[in-house]
Amino acid sequence: MTTLVLRGIGELCTCDPRRGPPPGVVRNAAVLAEDGIVTFAGPEAGLPRIAAGEVTDEIDCAGAAVIPGFVDAHTHLVWLGDRSGDYAARAAGATYEGIAASGGGIASTARATSGGTEEELVAAARQRARAMLAQGTTTVEVKSGYGLGHDAEMRMLDAARALQVDPDMPDVVTTYMPLHARSAEPAYIDDVCTRGVAAAEPRARFVDAFCERGAYSVAECQRLFVAAAAHGLRVKVHAEQRSRSGGARLAARVGAVSADHLEHASDSDLRALAAAGVNCVILPGAALMLGGPPPPGRRALDAGARLAVATDCNPGTCYSESMPLMLSLSVALAGLTPAEALVAATAGGAHALEMRDRGAISEGRRCDLVVLNSRAWIDVAYHLGGDVVRDVVLGGRLVRGR
Ligand SMILES: [Zn+2]
Structure with a gap:
């Protein structure tokens, strides 16, 4: 012993x-x-x-x-490529949507990531995971979503799982997120709802989708969630980040584990999430970097929802591994008390990952x-x-x- x-x-x-x-x-x-x-x-x-x-x-x-230890319940830790140009363009006045339309944004990360070997993906992710551990994160959720196709999505999940075997890394939980950047392939959704969810079953605990105009519709996301549930994958939703697109109501309807972002969610959306027992995950770093409405931390708590705060660590909208920084931002931007922010970053994160042992x-x-x-x-x-x-x-x- x-x-x-x-x-x-x-x-x-x-x-x-x-x-x-x-x-x-x-x-x-x-x-x-x-x-x-x-x-x-x-x-x-x-x-x-x-x-x-x-x-x-x-x-x-x-x-x-x-x-x-912090439980960072929402990250896109595995990626290749460089989005510093997007950052500079946004600072000079370009919009998130405008950058995406000109070939930057998620699609550019997807091009770089889908071309990488598993070893390259692991090496890039390991460096970020080490930085997370150094800042107190002991459990991290990692999503696929930059693969743009079956093989590269599975390679991303395998790379995230490869981090799990390293005892000096945060504990890793994986999420299959095939609906992220919009695919140009007409048969893409058919593929992820059949071959994709079956192959993800042994590799991931959750499934996720970006429900947003320019990304995927409520109907497309729902189709994925139904197919994924048949393989035991629990549902998470990127909801109401850039506009009020119906992702929160969808999360409530399908009994999702969490709805994440939620800047554009109405108070009644948040009450629907609370009533359905859906965890609300706010990502104050992304909200800060993108501008727009503040993360609805106070509003979610007032609606009776259980709240988590996470980094959303990703190359486009929040290149940060730091949960302490997210606590500070939750207080400054989301109206939380420091105590509420700490609970959201620890116990709240554990609930958003359905991990009751931490x-x-x-x-x-x-x-x-x-x-x-x-x-x-x-x-x-x-x-x-x-x-x-x-x-x-x-x-x-x-x-x-x-
Ligand atoms: Zn995300």
Whole structure:
């Protein structure tokens, strides 16, 4: 058995609702993990006695704050190519739609990515995943979607799964997203709804589609979701990002796990999502970079929905691996309190991935946690762009820091 003890935690943010108002803080705390699972989290005075020979590793937090590892529930981590030209063009006044119409945008990433080997895809993604881990992300969802065809989509999923075998990477969850950039092939949707979903079944947990004008219609997305459900793939939707296109209502109708973006969702859309138990995932980095309405964090909570915040890490609209930055942006742009933002980035992300074994520091969950470079947990949001992460523990093992 491996045993990890963390002592001297000034503020332990459990993100466990049983510990009181969010983020469920316990002061002067300790955490004990055995074989990667938390077996004690609470006041240090209550830490069970452990014989010296039984402790595999011990972390002295010296008064620092500890939070759960971030669960980044929406990323496009696997890509090749360079979109810095798009970024410069947008800064000079070009629109997202205008760039796409002139051959840039998602289609240019898809051209570069679909031409890459699996090894090239893994190498590019590994570098970004390492940067995520360094900033406290212990679980990351990774979508396909730049393949533009069957073989390249499967290669993207295989590349994401190849990251899973590396013990010093965040835990990876994969999503098949064949409907992303609009395909010029008339038979493309037929193909993804037959061969695609069957091949994705052993490779992915979720299916996703970009429901938007210029991308895919409600009817096309629904057709994919029905076909994917027959293969056990759970549904996610890119909904109401650039316009109110009906993706949120579709997510509610099909019982999706999550509806993501939602900047253009109405309050009644958000209530429909809440009533259907659909997790709302806001992506404040993309909202900031693209302009337009703010991410509806406050509105989703007021509608009664469960909320997650994620990076949307992608080359076009949010080239960021940083969950601490997304917390800051959630407070600044989406009207969340720092505590709500922290819960959305941890427990909320776990719900948006249907992973009940993580997202909070409590007995029986995976020991995924972050020791901050601060005695005050609030600095994870308050210190904008700061170097806030000291140590990262993944499955009860120190993987970063010290
Ligand atoms: Zn996305």
